[in-house]
Amino acid sequence: MGESTVYANIAVYVVEGLLVFFIVYKIISARRGRQLFIRRIPGLSALDEAVGRATEMGRPMLFTPGLSGLSIIGLQAMAIMSHIVKRAAKYGTRVIVPTADPLLYTVAEEVAKDAYNAEGVPEQFNPEDIRYLSDNQFAWASGVVGTLHREKVATAFYFGYYAAESLILTENGQMVGAIQIAGTPTTTQIPFFLASCDYTIIGDEYYAASAYLSREPTLLGSLVGQDYGKLTMIALIIVGAIAVTLGALYPDWTVVHWMQSHFLKYFQRGVG
Amino acid sequence: MGQSLHHIWTWLAMPRHGLALAVFIIGALGIGALFLGILCSVPARFRKGIVMAVTFIGGLYLSLEFLVPYKNVHTGKYPLTEVMPTVANLEIVIGCFALLLGIWNLFQIHGKTLMKFGKDWYNSAIFFLTFFSIAILGFLRDKGVHGTPEMFSILFSGFLLSLQSTTFSLIAFYIVSAAYRAFRIRSAEAGFMMVAATIIMLALVPVGALLTAWLPETGFLSAFRLERIGYWILTSPNMAAQRAIAFGVAVGALATGLRIWLSLERGSFFDRQL
Numbered sequence: 001m002g003e004s005t006v007y008a009n010i011a012v013y014v015v016e017g018l019l020v021f022f023i024v025y026k027i028i029s030a031r032r033g034r035q036l037f038i039r040r041i042p043g044l045s046a047l048d049e050a051v052g053r054a055t056e057m058g059r060p061m062l063f064t065p066g067l068s069g070l071s072i073i074g075l076q077a078m079a080i081m082s083h084i085v086k087r088a089a090k091y092g093t094r095v096i097v098p099t100a101d102p103l104l105y106t107v108a109e110e111v112a113k114d115a116y117n118a119e120g121v122p123e124q125f126n127p128e129d130i131r132y133l134s135d136n137q138f139a140w141a142s143g144v145v146g147t148l149h150r151e152k153v154a155t156a157f158y159f160g161y162y163a164a165e166s167l168i169l170t171e172n173g174q175m176v177g178a179i180q181i182a183g184t185p186t187t188t189q190i191p192f193f194l195a196s197c198d199y200t201i202i203g204d205e206y207y208a209a210s211a212y213l214s215r216e217p218t219l220l221g222s223l224v225g226q227d228y229g230k231l232t233m234i235a236l237i238i239v240g241a242i243a244v245t246l247g248a249l250y251p252d253w254t255v256v257h258w259m260q261s262h263f264l265k266y267f268q269r270g271v272g
Numbered sequence: 273m274g275q276s277l278h279h280i281w282t283w284l285a286m287p288r289h290g291l292a293l294a295v296f297i298i299g300a301l302g303i304g305a306l307f308l309g310i311l312c313s314v315p316a317r318f319r320k321g322i323v324m325a326v327t328f329i330g331g332l333y334l335s336l337e338f339l340v341p342y343k344n345v346h347t348g349k350y351p352l353t354e355v356m357p358t359v360a361n362l363e364i365v366i367g368c369f370a371l372l373l374g375i376w377n378l379f380q381i382h383g384k385t386l387m388k389f390g391k392d393w394y395n396s397a398i399f400f401l402t403f404f405s406i407a408i409l410g411f412l413r414d415k416g417v418h419g420t421p422e423m424f425s426i427l428f429s430g431f432l433l434s435l436q437s438t439t440f441s442l443i444a445f446y447i448v449s450a451a452y453r454a455f456r457i458r459s460a461e462a463g464f465m466m467v468a469a470t471i472i473m474l475a476l477v478p479v480g481a482l483l484t485a486w487l488p489e490t491g492f493l494s495a496f497r498l499e500r501i502g503y504w505i506l507t508s509p510n511m512a513a514q515r516a517i518a519f520g521v522a523v524g525a526l527a528t529g530l531r532i533w534l535s536l537e538r539g540s541f542f543d544r545q546l
Binding site: 007008012013015019020022023027072073076077079102103105122124127128129130132133135136137138140141142148150164165167168170172174188190192194195196202203204206207208210218220222223225226229230233240 | 287332338339341366367370371372373374375376378380381384392395423425432435436439440442443446450451453454464478514516517518519520523524525526528529530532536537
Protein backbone atom coordinates (compact mmCIF):
# COMPACT_ATOMS: atom_id res chain seq x y z
CA MET A 1 0.00 0.00 0.00
CA GLY A 2 1.18 3.54 -0.49
CA GLU A 3 2.98 2.74 -3.69
CA SER A 4 -0.20 2.78 -5.75
CA THR A 5 -1.72 5.74 -3.87
CA VAL A 6 -1.52 9.21 -5.36
CA TYR A 7 -0.43 12.02 -3.08
CA ALA A 8 -0.44 15.78 -3.56
CA ASN A 9 2.39 17.40 -5.49
CA ILE A 10 3.54 21.02 -5.51
CA ALA A 11 0.89 22.00 -8.10
CA VAL A 12 -1.86 20.73 -5.79
CA TYR A 13 -0.41 22.71 -2.87
CA VAL A 14 -0.31 25.93 -4.92
CA VAL A 15 -3.65 25.60 -6.75
CA GLU A 16 -5.62 24.23 -3.82
CA GLY A 17 -3.98 26.74 -1.48
CA LEU A 18 -5.06 29.60 -3.76
CA LEU A 19 -8.61 28.25 -4.09
CA VAL A 20 -8.97 27.83 -0.33
CA PHE A 21 -7.53 31.31 0.25
CA PHE A 22 -9.99 32.96 -2.17
CA ILE A 23 -12.97 31.11 -0.75
CA VAL A 24 -12.14 31.79 2.91
CA TYR A 25 -11.18 35.43 2.18
CA LYS A 26 -14.48 36.08 0.37
CA ILE A 27 -16.47 34.36 3.11
CA ILE A 28 -14.84 36.64 5.68
CA SER A 29 -15.51 39.78 3.57
CA ALA A 30 -19.14 38.75 3.04
CA ARG A 31 -19.60 38.16 6.76
CA ARG A 32 -18.25 41.65 7.41
CA GLY A 33 -21.20 42.99 5.43
CA ARG A 34 -19.77 43.46 1.94
CA GLN A 35 -22.53 43.29 -0.66
CA LEU A 36 -21.90 40.62 -3.28
CA PHE A 37 -23.64 40.16 -6.61
CA ILE A 38 -24.58 36.84 -8.15
CA ARG A 39 -26.18 36.48 -11.57
CA ARG A 40 -29.69 35.11 -12.05
CA ILE A 41 -29.93 31.34 -12.51
CA PRO A 42 -33.28 30.60 -14.24
CA GLY A 43 -33.53 27.00 -13.00
CA LEU A 44 -33.18 28.06 -9.38
CA SER A 45 -35.50 31.04 -9.79
CA ALA A 46 -38.13 28.60 -11.09
CA LEU A 47 -38.09 26.50 -7.90
CA ASP A 48 -40.72 28.65 -6.18
CA GLU A 49 -42.85 28.73 -9.33
CA ALA A 50 -42.73 24.92 -9.45
CA VAL A 51 -43.76 24.65 -5.78
CA GLY A 52 -46.62 27.09 -6.48
CA ARG A 53 -47.82 24.99 -9.41
CA ALA A 54 -48.06 21.84 -7.28
CA THR A 55 -49.94 23.80 -4.63
CA GLU A 56 -52.44 25.14 -7.18
CA MET A 57 -53.01 21.67 -8.61
CA GLY A 58 -53.33 20.10 -5.16
CA ARG A 59 -50.90 17.36 -6.13
CA PRO A 60 -47.67 16.28 -4.41
CA MET A 61 -44.10 17.06 -5.42
CA LEU A 62 -41.23 14.64 -5.80
CA PHE A 63 -37.62 15.38 -4.86
CA THR A 64 -34.94 12.80 -5.54
CA PRO A 65 -31.25 13.06 -4.64
CA GLY A 66 -30.55 10.42 -7.31
CA LEU A 67 -27.99 7.77 -6.51
CA SER A 68 -26.06 10.19 -4.28
CA GLY A 69 -24.61 8.80 -1.09
CA LEU A 70 -23.47 10.72 1.95
CA SER A 71 -21.03 12.78 -0.12
CA ILE A 72 -20.60 16.42 -1.09
CA ILE A 73 -23.10 15.91 -3.95
CA GLY A 74 -25.61 14.27 -1.60
CA LEU A 75 -25.23 16.92 1.10
CA GLN A 76 -25.72 19.69 -1.47
CA ALA A 77 -28.89 17.91 -2.63
CA MET A 78 -30.06 17.92 0.99
CA ALA A 79 -29.43 21.67 1.24
CA ILE A 80 -31.63 22.25 -1.83
CA MET A 81 -34.24 19.82 -0.51
CA SER A 82 -34.37 21.74 2.76
CA HIS A 83 -35.31 24.91 0.85
CA ILE A 84 -37.96 23.13 -1.22
CA VAL A 85 -39.50 21.40 1.80
CA LYS A 86 -39.65 24.74 3.66
CA ARG A 87 -41.52 26.30 0.72
CA ALA A 88 -43.81 23.29 0.47
CA ALA A 89 -44.50 23.41 4.21
CA LYS A 90 -45.53 27.05 3.89
CA TYR A 91 -48.23 26.11 1.37
CA GLY A 92 -49.11 22.73 2.84
CA THR A 93 -47.91 20.77 -0.20
CA ARG A 94 -46.61 17.22 0.18
CA VAL A 95 -43.03 16.38 -0.85
CA ILE A 96 -42.10 12.74 -1.51
CA VAL A 97 -38.37 11.95 -1.29
CA PRO A 98 -37.32 8.51 -2.62
CA THR A 99 -33.68 7.78 -1.79
CA ALA A 100 -31.25 5.14 -3.00
CA ASP A 101 -28.68 5.33 -0.23
CA PRO A 102 -29.50 4.26 3.33
CA LEU A 103 -27.11 6.80 4.88
CA LEU A 104 -28.58 9.67 2.87
CA TYR A 105 -32.07 8.43 3.69
CA THR A 106 -31.47 9.00 7.40
CA VAL A 107 -30.07 12.48 6.70
CA ALA A 108 -33.00 13.31 4.38
CA GLU A 109 -35.48 12.35 7.09
CA GLU A 110 -33.79 14.66 9.60
CA VAL A 111 -33.46 17.54 7.11
CA ALA A 112 -37.16 17.27 6.16
CA LYS A 113 -38.20 17.12 9.82
CA ASP A 114 -36.11 20.24 10.56
CA ALA A 115 -37.59 22.07 7.59
CA TYR A 116 -41.15 21.45 8.80
CA ASN A 117 -40.15 22.47 12.33
CA ALA A 118 -38.51 25.64 11.02
CA GLU A 119 -41.75 26.61 9.29
CA GLY A 120 -43.73 25.93 12.47
CA VAL A 121 -45.72 23.02 11.01
CA PRO A 122 -44.10 19.88 12.49
CA GLU A 123 -47.44 18.04 12.20
CA GLN A 124 -47.14 18.18 8.39
CA PHE A 125 -44.05 15.95 8.45
CA ASN A 126 -44.95 12.45 7.35
CA PRO A 127 -42.05 9.99 7.82
CA GLU A 128 -43.52 7.78 5.09
CA ASP A 129 -42.89 10.48 2.49
CA ILE A 130 -39.14 10.12 2.99
CA ARG A 131 -38.60 6.70 1.49
CA TYR A 132 -35.70 4.35 1.13
CA LEU A 133 -36.38 2.29 -1.98
CA SER A 134 -33.29 0.31 -2.93
CA ASP A 135 -29.58 0.81 -3.47
CA ASN A 136 -29.89 -1.03 -6.78
CA GLN A 137 -29.85 1.54 -9.59
CA PHE A 138 -32.72 0.25 -11.72
CA ALA A 139 -34.79 -1.09 -8.82
CA TRP A 140 -34.64 2.41 -7.37
CA ALA A 141 -35.48 3.98 -10.75
CA SER A 142 -38.48 1.66 -11.14
CA GLY A 143 -39.66 2.64 -7.67
CA VAL A 144 -39.39 6.36 -8.50
CA VAL A 145 -41.23 5.86 -11.82
CA GLY A 146 -43.99 4.00 -9.95
CA THR A 147 -44.25 6.85 -7.46
CA LEU A 148 -44.44 9.42 -10.28
CA HIS A 149 -47.38 7.61 -11.84
CA ARG A 150 -49.24 6.48 -8.72
CA GLU A 151 -49.00 9.82 -6.91
CA LYS A 152 -49.52 11.86 -10.11
CA VAL A 153 -46.88 14.35 -9.02
CA ALA A 154 -47.22 17.91 -10.28
CA THR A 155 -43.57 18.85 -9.84
CA ALA A 156 -40.42 16.74 -9.89
CA PHE A 157 -37.01 17.86 -8.70
CA TYR A 158 -33.94 15.84 -9.60
CA PHE A 159 -30.88 17.10 -7.71
CA GLY A 160 -27.83 14.94 -7.09
CA TYR A 161 -25.80 12.23 -8.74
CA TYR A 162 -27.47 10.44 -11.65
CA ALA A 163 -26.44 7.76 -14.10
CA ALA A 164 -28.27 5.93 -16.89
CA GLU A 165 -31.62 6.09 -15.09
CA SER A 166 -31.93 9.88 -15.52
CA LEU A 167 -33.83 9.69 -18.80
CA ILE A 168 -36.16 6.97 -17.51
CA LEU A 169 -37.18 9.23 -14.63
CA THR A 170 -37.61 12.44 -16.60
CA GLU A 171 -39.50 10.89 -19.52
CA ASN A 172 -41.96 9.36 -17.07
CA GLY A 173 -42.20 12.77 -15.40
CA GLN A 174 -43.13 14.16 -18.83
CA MET A 175 -45.80 11.45 -19.18
CA VAL A 176 -47.54 12.51 -15.96
CA GLY A 177 -47.27 16.16 -17.01
CA ALA A 178 -45.00 17.23 -14.17
CA ILE A 179 -42.94 20.42 -14.33
CA GLN A 180 -39.37 19.15 -13.96
CA ILE A 181 -36.24 20.83 -12.64
CA ALA A 182 -32.95 18.97 -12.59
CA GLY A 183 -29.50 19.77 -11.32
CA THR A 184 -26.48 17.51 -11.45
CA PRO A 185 -22.70 17.77 -11.54
CA THR A 186 -22.63 14.53 -13.57
CA THR A 187 -21.59 15.79 -17.02
CA THR A 188 -22.71 12.62 -18.82
CA GLN A 189 -26.32 13.06 -17.72
CA ILE A 190 -26.66 16.81 -18.38
CA PRO A 191 -27.72 16.32 -22.07
CA PHE A 192 -30.55 13.98 -21.01
CA PHE A 193 -31.82 16.42 -18.42
CA LEU A 194 -31.54 19.31 -20.91
CA ALA A 195 -33.61 17.37 -23.42
CA SER A 196 -36.36 16.27 -21.08
CA CYS A 197 -36.66 18.80 -18.23
CA ASP A 198 -38.17 22.28 -18.12
CA TYR A 199 -35.14 23.72 -16.32
CA THR A 200 -31.68 22.28 -15.88
CA ILE A 201 -28.96 23.49 -13.55
CA ILE A 202 -25.60 22.45 -14.89
CA GLY A 203 -22.09 22.09 -13.55
CA ASP A 204 -21.10 24.44 -10.75
CA GLU A 205 -24.56 26.03 -10.69
CA TYR A 206 -25.46 22.92 -8.72
CA TYR A 207 -23.09 23.99 -5.94
CA ALA A 208 -24.27 27.60 -6.19
CA ALA A 209 -27.85 26.58 -5.42
CA SER A 210 -27.74 26.82 -1.62
CA ALA A 211 -26.12 30.29 -1.80
CA TYR A 212 -28.58 31.46 -4.44
CA LEU A 213 -31.61 30.24 -2.53
CA SER A 214 -30.63 31.28 0.99
CA ARG A 215 -28.67 34.50 0.17
CA GLU A 216 -26.71 33.73 3.31
CA PRO A 217 -23.51 35.88 3.38
CA THR A 218 -21.21 32.92 4.13
CA LEU A 219 -22.49 30.99 1.14
CA LEU A 220 -22.48 34.04 -1.14
CA GLY A 221 -18.88 34.77 -0.15
CA SER A 222 -17.94 31.18 -0.89
CA LEU A 223 -19.59 31.44 -4.30
CA VAL A 224 -17.66 34.58 -5.23
CA GLY A 225 -14.48 32.91 -3.93
CA GLN A 226 -15.20 30.01 -6.30
CA ASP A 227 -15.31 32.46 -9.21
CA TYR A 228 -11.86 33.77 -8.28
CA GLY A 229 -10.72 30.14 -8.13
CA LYS A 230 -12.04 29.59 -11.64
CA LEU A 231 -10.20 32.71 -12.85
CA THR A 232 -7.00 31.24 -11.37
CA MET A 233 -7.62 28.01 -13.27
CA ILE A 234 -8.26 29.90 -16.53
CA ALA A 235 -4.96 31.75 -16.04
CA LEU A 236 -3.14 28.45 -15.45
CA ILE A 237 -4.72 26.92 -18.57
CA ILE A 238 -3.63 29.90 -20.70
CA VAL A 239 -0.05 29.73 -19.35
CA GLY A 240 -0.04 25.95 -19.87
CA ALA A 241 -1.33 26.26 -23.45
CA ILE A 242 1.33 28.87 -24.27
CA ALA A 243 4.06 26.68 -22.70
CA VAL A 244 3.00 23.58 -24.65
CA THR A 245 2.67 25.53 -27.93
CA LEU A 246 6.11 27.12 -27.50
CA GLY A 247 7.48 23.68 -26.60
CA ALA A 248 6.21 22.29 -29.90
CA LEU A 249 7.38 25.27 -32.01
CA TYR A 250 10.68 26.17 -30.33
CA PRO A 251 11.87 23.16 -28.30
CA ASP A 252 15.38 24.59 -27.89
CA TRP A 253 14.41 27.84 -26.18
CA THR A 254 15.69 28.15 -22.60
CA VAL A 255 12.35 29.57 -21.40
CA VAL A 256 10.61 26.50 -22.82
CA HIS A 257 12.96 24.16 -20.91
CA TRP A 258 12.43 26.18 -17.75
CA MET A 259 8.62 26.08 -18.09
CA GLN A 260 8.64 22.34 -18.72
CA SER A 261 10.82 21.56 -15.70
CA HIS A 262 9.26 24.10 -13.32
CA PHE A 263 5.62 24.28 -14.41
CA LEU A 264 4.27 21.70 -16.85
CA LYS A 265 5.91 18.78 -15.05
CA TYR A 266 3.70 19.27 -11.99
CA PHE A 267 0.46 19.33 -13.98
CA GLN A 268 0.83 15.83 -15.37
CA ARG A 269 -1.14 13.14 -13.59
CA GLY A 270 0.87 11.13 -11.08
CA VAL A 271 4.06 13.13 -11.58
CA GLY A 272 5.93 15.26 -9.05
CA MET B 273 4.19 3.50 22.17
CA GLY B 274 3.58 3.20 18.43
CA GLN B 275 4.47 -0.49 18.52
CA SER B 276 2.11 -1.17 21.46
CA LEU B 277 -0.75 0.59 19.66
CA HIS B 278 0.03 -1.42 16.56
CA HIS B 279 -0.12 -4.69 18.57
CA ILE B 280 -3.43 -3.71 20.21
CA TRP B 281 -4.85 -2.79 16.82
CA THR B 282 -3.68 -6.06 15.24
CA TRP B 283 -5.24 -8.03 18.12
CA LEU B 284 -8.53 -6.15 17.78
CA ALA B 285 -8.66 -6.47 14.01
CA MET B 286 -7.81 -10.19 13.74
CA PRO B 287 -10.65 -12.41 12.41
CA ARG B 288 -12.71 -14.29 15.05
CA HIS B 289 -15.21 -17.11 14.97
CA GLY B 290 -17.84 -18.72 17.19
CA LEU B 291 -18.14 -17.51 20.78
CA ALA B 292 -15.31 -14.97 20.46
CA LEU B 293 -17.07 -13.36 17.50
CA ALA B 294 -20.38 -13.21 19.41
CA VAL B 295 -18.62 -11.63 22.43
CA PHE B 296 -16.94 -9.05 20.19
CA ILE B 297 -20.22 -8.18 18.43
CA ILE B 298 -22.09 -7.80 21.74
CA GLY B 299 -19.17 -5.80 23.17
CA ALA B 300 -19.10 -3.48 20.15
CA LEU B 301 -22.86 -2.96 20.36
CA GLY B 302 -22.56 -2.24 24.10
CA ILE B 303 -19.78 0.32 23.54
CA GLY B 304 -21.80 1.90 20.70
CA ALA B 305 -24.90 2.14 22.91
CA LEU B 306 -22.78 3.65 25.70
CA PHE B 307 -21.43 6.34 23.35
CA LEU B 308 -24.94 7.03 22.06
CA GLY B 309 -26.20 7.32 25.63
CA ILE B 310 -23.42 9.75 26.52
CA LEU B 311 -24.16 11.80 23.38
CA CYS B 312 -27.87 11.95 24.21
CA SER B 313 -27.19 13.04 27.77
CA VAL B 314 -24.90 15.88 26.67
CA PRO B 315 -26.67 19.27 26.98
CA ALA B 316 -28.05 20.49 23.62
CA ARG B 317 -25.66 23.47 23.47
CA PHE B 318 -22.62 21.17 23.45
CA ARG B 319 -23.92 18.74 20.82
CA LYS B 320 -23.29 21.13 17.96
CA GLY B 321 -19.68 21.43 19.12
CA ILE B 322 -19.28 17.65 19.20
CA VAL B 323 -20.68 17.29 15.66
CA MET B 324 -18.37 20.07 14.46
CA ALA B 325 -15.34 18.47 16.15
CA VAL B 326 -16.05 15.01 14.69
CA THR B 327 -16.58 16.53 11.21
CA PHE B 328 -13.33 18.47 11.51
CA ILE B 329 -11.29 15.47 12.70
CA GLY B 330 -12.68 13.27 9.90
CA GLY B 331 -11.86 15.90 7.26
CA LEU B 332 -8.45 16.58 8.80
CA TYR B 333 -7.45 12.92 8.54
CA LEU B 334 -8.41 12.71 4.86
CA SER B 335 -6.68 16.03 4.08
CA LEU B 336 -3.48 15.05 5.86
CA GLU B 337 -3.44 11.64 4.23
CA PHE B 338 -3.47 13.23 0.77
CA LEU B 339 -1.65 16.54 1.34
CA VAL B 340 1.06 15.58 3.86
CA PRO B 341 1.90 11.92 3.26
CA TYR B 342 4.17 11.06 6.21
CA LYS B 343 6.45 8.12 5.40
CA ASN B 344 7.91 6.01 8.20
CA VAL B 345 11.65 5.82 7.42
CA HIS B 346 12.05 2.50 9.26
CA THR B 347 9.19 0.57 7.67
CA GLY B 348 9.00 2.53 4.40
CA LYS B 349 5.22 2.66 4.79
CA TYR B 350 2.71 5.47 5.01
CA PRO B 351 0.95 5.08 8.41
CA LEU B 352 -1.98 7.37 7.52
CA THR B 353 -2.64 5.52 4.27
CA GLU B 354 -2.40 2.17 6.06
CA VAL B 355 -5.37 3.16 8.25
CA MET B 356 -7.49 4.00 5.18
CA PRO B 357 -9.09 0.51 4.83
CA THR B 358 -10.16 0.71 8.49
CA VAL B 359 -11.74 4.11 7.87
CA ALA B 360 -13.53 2.64 4.84
CA ASN B 361 -14.70 -0.29 7.01
CA LEU B 362 -16.10 2.15 9.58
CA GLU B 363 -18.16 3.77 6.83
CA ILE B 364 -19.42 0.33 5.75
CA VAL B 365 -20.44 -0.51 9.34
CA ILE B 366 -22.34 2.80 9.69
CA GLY B 367 -23.92 2.14 6.28
CA CYS B 368 -25.10 -1.31 7.46
CA PHE B 369 -26.89 0.22 10.45
CA ALA B 370 -28.43 2.84 8.14
CA LEU B 371 -29.52 0.02 5.82
CA LEU B 372 -31.48 -1.49 8.71
CA LEU B 373 -33.27 1.84 9.10
CA GLY B 374 -33.97 1.87 5.37
CA ILE B 375 -35.42 -1.66 5.50
CA TRP B 376 -37.50 -0.67 8.54
CA ASN B 377 -38.90 2.24 6.48
CA LEU B 378 -39.85 -0.16 3.66
CA PHE B 379 -41.49 -2.56 6.13
CA GLN B 380 -43.48 0.29 7.69
CA ILE B 381 -44.79 1.63 4.37
CA HIS B 382 -45.60 -1.72 2.77
CA GLY B 383 -46.75 -3.33 6.03
CA LYS B 384 -49.29 -0.55 6.57
CA THR B 385 -50.58 -0.84 2.99
CA LEU B 386 -50.89 -4.61 3.30
CA MET B 387 -52.64 -4.52 6.67
CA LYS B 388 -55.25 -2.07 5.37
CA PHE B 389 -55.52 -3.77 1.97
CA GLY B 390 -54.97 -0.25 0.65
CA LYS B 391 -54.56 0.85 -2.96
CA ASP B 392 -52.11 -1.35 -4.91
CA TRP B 393 -51.72 -3.68 -1.89
CA TYR B 394 -50.48 -6.45 -4.17
CA ASN B 395 -47.27 -4.48 -4.83
CA SER B 396 -46.57 -4.51 -1.10
CA ALA B 397 -47.29 -8.25 -0.97
CA ILE B 398 -44.80 -8.82 -3.81
CA PHE B 399 -42.23 -6.75 -1.90
CA PHE B 400 -42.49 -8.96 1.20
CA LEU B 401 -42.53 -12.13 -0.87
CA THR B 402 -39.41 -11.25 -2.86
CA PHE B 403 -37.60 -9.75 0.13
CA PHE B 404 -37.98 -12.83 2.30
CA SER B 405 -37.50 -15.38 -0.48
CA ILE B 406 -34.20 -13.94 -1.65
CA ALA B 407 -32.98 -13.32 1.92
CA ILE B 408 -33.87 -16.83 3.16
CA LEU B 409 -32.49 -18.52 0.03
CA GLY B 410 -29.32 -16.45 0.34
CA PHE B 411 -28.76 -17.63 3.93
CA LEU B 412 -29.54 -21.25 3.05
CA ARG B 413 -27.22 -21.11 0.04
CA ASP B 414 -24.39 -19.85 2.26
CA LYS B 415 -25.09 -22.75 4.65
CA GLY B 416 -24.71 -25.16 1.73
CA VAL B 417 -28.30 -26.48 1.72
CA HIS B 418 -28.87 -28.74 -1.27
CA GLY B 419 -30.71 -27.16 -4.22
CA THR B 420 -30.69 -23.60 -2.84
CA PRO B 421 -27.86 -22.24 -5.07
CA GLU B 422 -29.94 -23.09 -8.16
CA MET B 423 -33.10 -21.53 -6.69
CA PHE B 424 -31.15 -18.43 -5.62
CA SER B 425 -29.70 -18.20 -9.12
CA ILE B 426 -33.23 -18.32 -10.64
CA LEU B 427 -34.30 -15.43 -8.41
CA PHE B 428 -31.15 -13.41 -8.87
CA SER B 429 -30.14 -14.01 -12.51
CA GLY B 430 -33.55 -15.05 -13.80
CA PHE B 431 -35.63 -12.32 -12.20
CA LEU B 432 -33.53 -9.47 -10.81
CA LEU B 433 -30.93 -9.21 -13.60
CA SER B 434 -33.60 -9.63 -16.29
CA LEU B 435 -35.73 -6.90 -14.73
CA GLN B 436 -32.68 -4.63 -14.53
CA SER B 437 -31.84 -5.24 -18.18
CA THR B 438 -35.45 -4.58 -19.17
CA THR B 439 -35.51 -1.27 -17.29
CA PHE B 440 -32.17 -0.29 -18.81
CA SER B 441 -33.36 -1.13 -22.32
CA LEU B 442 -36.30 1.28 -21.92
CA ILE B 443 -33.76 4.08 -22.37
CA ALA B 444 -33.64 3.31 -26.11
CA PHE B 445 -37.31 4.30 -26.45
CA TYR B 446 -37.05 7.30 -24.15
CA ILE B 447 -34.08 8.65 -26.11
CA VAL B 448 -36.30 8.94 -29.18
CA SER B 449 -39.04 10.91 -27.43
CA ALA B 450 -36.50 13.12 -25.61
CA ALA B 451 -34.59 13.74 -28.85
CA TYR B 452 -37.80 14.70 -30.65
CA ARG B 453 -38.55 17.31 -27.98
CA ALA B 454 -34.97 18.60 -27.87
CA PHE B 455 -34.58 18.88 -31.63
CA ARG B 456 -37.68 20.98 -32.26
CA ILE B 457 -36.17 24.22 -33.50
CA ARG B 458 -37.63 26.84 -31.16
CA SER B 459 -34.60 29.10 -30.82
CA ALA B 460 -31.21 29.78 -32.42
CA GLU B 461 -29.55 27.61 -29.74
CA ALA B 462 -31.90 24.69 -30.43
CA GLY B 463 -31.24 25.06 -34.17
CA PHE B 464 -27.50 25.05 -33.55
CA MET B 465 -27.85 21.91 -31.42
CA MET B 466 -29.96 20.26 -34.14
CA VAL B 467 -27.29 20.92 -36.80
CA ALA B 468 -24.47 19.66 -34.54
CA ALA B 469 -26.45 16.53 -33.58
CA THR B 470 -27.28 15.76 -37.22
CA ILE B 471 -23.61 16.01 -38.20
CA ILE B 472 -22.52 13.79 -35.29
CA MET B 473 -25.16 11.17 -36.07
CA LEU B 474 -24.28 11.13 -39.76
CA ALA B 475 -20.57 11.01 -38.97
CA LEU B 476 -21.05 7.88 -36.88
CA VAL B 477 -22.81 5.82 -39.56
CA PRO B 478 -21.37 4.56 -42.88
CA VAL B 479 -24.00 6.38 -44.94
CA GLY B 480 -22.73 9.69 -43.50
CA ALA B 481 -19.21 8.98 -44.68
CA LEU B 482 -20.63 8.03 -48.08
CA LEU B 483 -22.32 11.43 -48.45
CA THR B 484 -18.99 13.25 -48.53
CA ALA B 485 -16.87 10.44 -49.94
CA TRP B 486 -16.32 12.51 -53.08
CA LEU B 487 -14.14 14.93 -51.13
CA PRO B 488 -10.39 14.14 -51.13
CA GLU B 489 -8.96 12.19 -48.17
CA THR B 490 -6.01 14.55 -47.76
CA GLY B 491 -5.46 18.28 -48.08
CA PHE B 492 -7.59 21.27 -47.13
CA LEU B 493 -10.91 19.98 -48.50
CA SER B 494 -10.64 16.73 -46.50
CA ALA B 495 -11.51 18.74 -43.38
CA PHE B 496 -15.06 19.09 -44.75
CA ARG B 497 -15.74 15.35 -44.84
CA LEU B 498 -18.62 14.58 -42.47
CA GLU B 499 -16.66 12.12 -40.34
CA ARG B 500 -13.89 14.69 -39.84
CA ILE B 501 -16.35 17.48 -38.91
CA GLY B 502 -18.09 15.08 -36.50
CA TYR B 503 -14.78 14.10 -34.92
CA TRP B 504 -13.78 17.75 -34.59
CA ILE B 505 -17.11 18.68 -32.92
CA LEU B 506 -16.71 15.83 -30.42
CA THR B 507 -13.05 16.40 -29.58
CA SER B 508 -12.81 20.20 -29.68
CA PRO B 509 -15.92 22.28 -28.79
CA ASN B 510 -17.67 19.41 -26.99
CA MET B 511 -14.60 18.37 -25.02
CA ALA B 512 -13.80 22.00 -24.14
CA ALA B 513 -17.34 22.52 -22.80
CA GLN B 514 -17.21 19.27 -20.82
CA ARG B 515 -13.86 20.19 -19.29
CA ALA B 516 -15.11 23.68 -18.43
CA ILE B 517 -18.09 22.13 -16.62
CA ALA B 518 -15.76 19.65 -14.89
CA PHE B 519 -13.50 22.49 -13.65
CA GLY B 520 -16.51 24.40 -12.31
CA VAL B 521 -17.85 21.28 -10.61
CA ALA B 522 -14.45 20.56 -9.02
CA VAL B 523 -14.14 24.10 -7.62
CA GLY B 524 -17.76 23.98 -6.41
CA ALA B 525 -17.20 20.62 -4.70
CA LEU B 526 -14.03 21.95 -3.06
CA ALA B 527 -15.86 25.04 -1.75
CA THR B 528 -18.81 23.00 -0.44
CA GLY B 529 -16.45 20.45 1.12
CA LEU B 530 -14.47 23.23 2.79
CA ARG B 531 -17.65 24.82 4.19
CA ILE B 532 -18.86 21.50 5.60
CA TRP B 533 -15.43 20.61 6.98
CA LEU B 534 -15.06 23.95 8.76
CA SER B 535 -18.77 23.96 9.75
CA LEU B 536 -19.38 27.15 7.79
CA GLU B 537 -22.35 25.71 5.93
CA ARG B 538 -25.44 27.67 6.82
CA GLY B 539 -29.14 27.17 6.34
CA SER B 540 -29.26 23.38 6.20
CA PHE B 541 -27.08 21.52 8.63
CA PHE B 542 -25.15 23.61 11.11
CA ASP B 543 -27.73 26.25 11.99
CA ARG B 544 -29.84 23.60 13.53
CA GLN B 545 -30.23 23.48 17.30
CA LEU B 546 -29.19 19.91 18.08
